[in-house]
Amino acid sequence: MDERNNIRLRQLATMVCVGAGVGLVYMPFVSEIVSGDVALRFAAQGALVTFLLFGFEVFVAQGPMSEPLRRLPFVPVFIIKTLITTALIVIAFGIGGLFLFPGRFAVETSFADLARDIGFSLTVSAALQFVLMVSAVVGGRVLTNIVLGRYHRPLAEERLFMFLDVTGSTALAERFGGIGAYSMISRLFFDVAQETARYGGETHEYIGDEVVVTWPLEQGLQEARCVKCYFAICDRIASRAARYERDFGLVPEFRVSLHGGPIVAGQCGDDKIEIVYFGDTINTAARLQEACKDFERSLLISGELLRQMALPPEYTALSVGKTQLRGRESE
Numbered sequence: 001m002d003e004r005n006n007i008r009l010r011q012l013a014t015m016v017c018v019g020a021g022v023g024l025v026y027m028p029f030v031s032e033i034v035s036g037d038v039a040l041r042f043a044a045q046g047a048l049v050t051f052l053l054f055g056f057e058v059f060v061a062q063g064p065m066s067e068p069l070r071r072l073p074f075v076p077v078f079i080i081k082t083l084i085t086t087a088l089i090v091i092a093f094g095i096g097g098l099f100l101f102p103g104r105f106a107v108e109t110s111f112a113d114l115a116r117d118i119g120f121s122l123t124v125s126a127a128l129q130f131v132l133m134v135s136a137v138v139g140g141r142v143l144t145n146i147v148l149g150r151y152h153r154p155l156a157e158e159r160l161f162m163f164l165d166v167t168g169s170t171a172l173a174e175r176f177g178g179i180g181a182y183s184m185i186s187r188l189f190f191d192v193a194q195e196t197a198r199y200g201g202e203t204h205e206y207i208g209d210e211v212v213v214t215w216p217l218e219q220g221l222q223e224a225r226c227v228k229c230y231f232a233i234c235d236r237i238a239s240r241a242a243r244y245e246r247d248f249g250l251v252p253e254f255r256v257s258l259h260g261g262p263i264v265a266g267q268c269g270d271d272k273i274e275i276v277y278f279g280d281t282i283n284t285a286a287r288l289q290e291a292c293k294d295f296e297r298s299l300l301i302s303g304e305l306l307r308q309m310a311l312p313p314e315y316t317a318l319s320v321g322k323t324q325l326r327g328r329e330s331e
Contacts, residue, residue: 003197003198003199003200004197004198004200007197008058008059008062011054011058012051012054012055012058012059015050015051015053015054015128016047016050016051016054017047018050018128019046019047019048019049019050019051019124020043020044020046020047020050021043021046022046022050022124023042023043023044023045023046023047023049024039024042024043024046026042026046026120027039027042030113030116030117041100041101044096044100045092045093045096045100045101048092048095048096048100049088049089049092049093049121049125050125050128052088052089052091052092053085053088053089053092053125054128056084056085056088061081067190067194071190085122085125086118086122089118089121089122089125090114090118092121093114093117093118093121145275151265151266151267151275152267153266154264154265154266154278155264155265155266156262156263156264156265157216157262157263157264157265158216158217158218158260158261158262158263159214159215159216159217159220159260159261159263159265159277159281160214160215160216160217160219160220160221160226160258160259160260160305161204161212161213161214161257161258161259161260161281161282161285162196162201162212162213162214162226162229162230162256162257162258162285163210163211163212163256163257163285163286163288163289164192164210164211164212164213164233164254164255164256164289165209165210165254165255165256165289165292166185166188166209166210166252166253166254167252167253167254167255168253169181169185169208169209172184172185176248180248183248184244184247184248184252185209185252187244187247187248188237188252188254189206189211191233191236191237191240192211192233192236194236195229195232195233195236196213196229196233198229198232199225199226199228199229199232200215200219200220200225201213201214201215201220201226201229202214202215204277210289213229214277215260217260217261220260221260221305221308221309223310223312224309224310224311224312224315226258227258227301227309227311227315228312230256230258230299233256237251237252238251253298254298255289255292255293255297255298255299255300256289256292256298256299256300257285257286257288257289257291257292257299257300257301257302258285258288258299258300258301258302258305259281259284259285259288259301259302259304259305260281260285260302260304260305260308261279261280261281261284261304261305262279262281263277263278263279263281263282264277264278264279265277265278266278280328284302284325284328285302287325287326287328288300288302288325290325290326291323291325294323295320295323297320300320301317303319
């Protein structure tokens with residue numbers, strides 16, 4: 001199971017627990033009977049609603065089948081997901097009416113009760129969806145750490161960085177124009193993100209035609225995950241070569257560097273809060289990516305990082321010698 005599915009399962013389990021809790025909170029407002037059995041039923045109903053809603057969200061809406069949907073503008077995506085969410089809530093309460101609250105639909109106020117429950121569920125769902133959307137924008141780990149105040153004071157960490165830069169972006173802009181070049185690079189970064197997330201990488205930032213991905217050092221080194229991620233990206237782009245040729249007349253190429261070590265992480269900003277990494281490690285990773293062009297390589301890994309990594313037998317590392325990177329005193 002890939003790391004993205006592990007994250008999705010943890011998200012779904014968290015949401016189901018939250019849904020069960022919301023069901024318990026909702027019980028005193030709509031039930032004249034409060035008992036252990038009734039409480040379990042309300043908790044089960046809340047868990048069922050969130051299981052269907054967020055099972056769809058994390059495994060379908062965020063899955064490979066829904067890539068065309070995620071490329072659409074916000075408004076149509078919002079309308080489509082609202083309709084699907086409403087249908088899933090109705091299904092969840094239909095199942096609940098059959099198995100958890102038998103005879104519920106036989107009472108005179110059943111329609112009004114159902115409408116009330118659906119309205120409440122939509123409100124809670126919208127709040128949870130908002131949390132997921134914010135998490136998608138700033139990153140789940142970043143959002144958690146901001147909420148917990150982890151980086152309110154600078155912290156020393158060890159992290160691994162991947163710098164991926166699109167080759168020949170200036171020529172692309174001259175050929176396609178700014179909008180055309182952006183469209184292709186945006187498509188490429190979308191495909192890259194599918195693989196980095198699958199291998200547990202976290203997109204740190206996009207800088208023009210460059211994307212920076214990071215892992216906790218130990219996690220990125222585990223089973224050479226960062227190297228496997230690079231080749232998975234290559235395979236994904238190759239499998240979509242025909243689409244790129246059709247839409248842009250070429251298949252994008254890129255250069256990648258991998259380096260890791262100690263950094264300092266801290267929370268910066270006021271009107272826009274970000275987690276920022278400081279230190280020689282991230283600077284070296286950036287300079288190493290620049291050196292890809294000099295060595296005519298699409299992937300460069302620092303010797304310091306490679307010495308900490310056990311490469312699988314299908315990979316062979318080739319030394320390109322030493323170099324003095326810009327901004328560093330030693331080779």
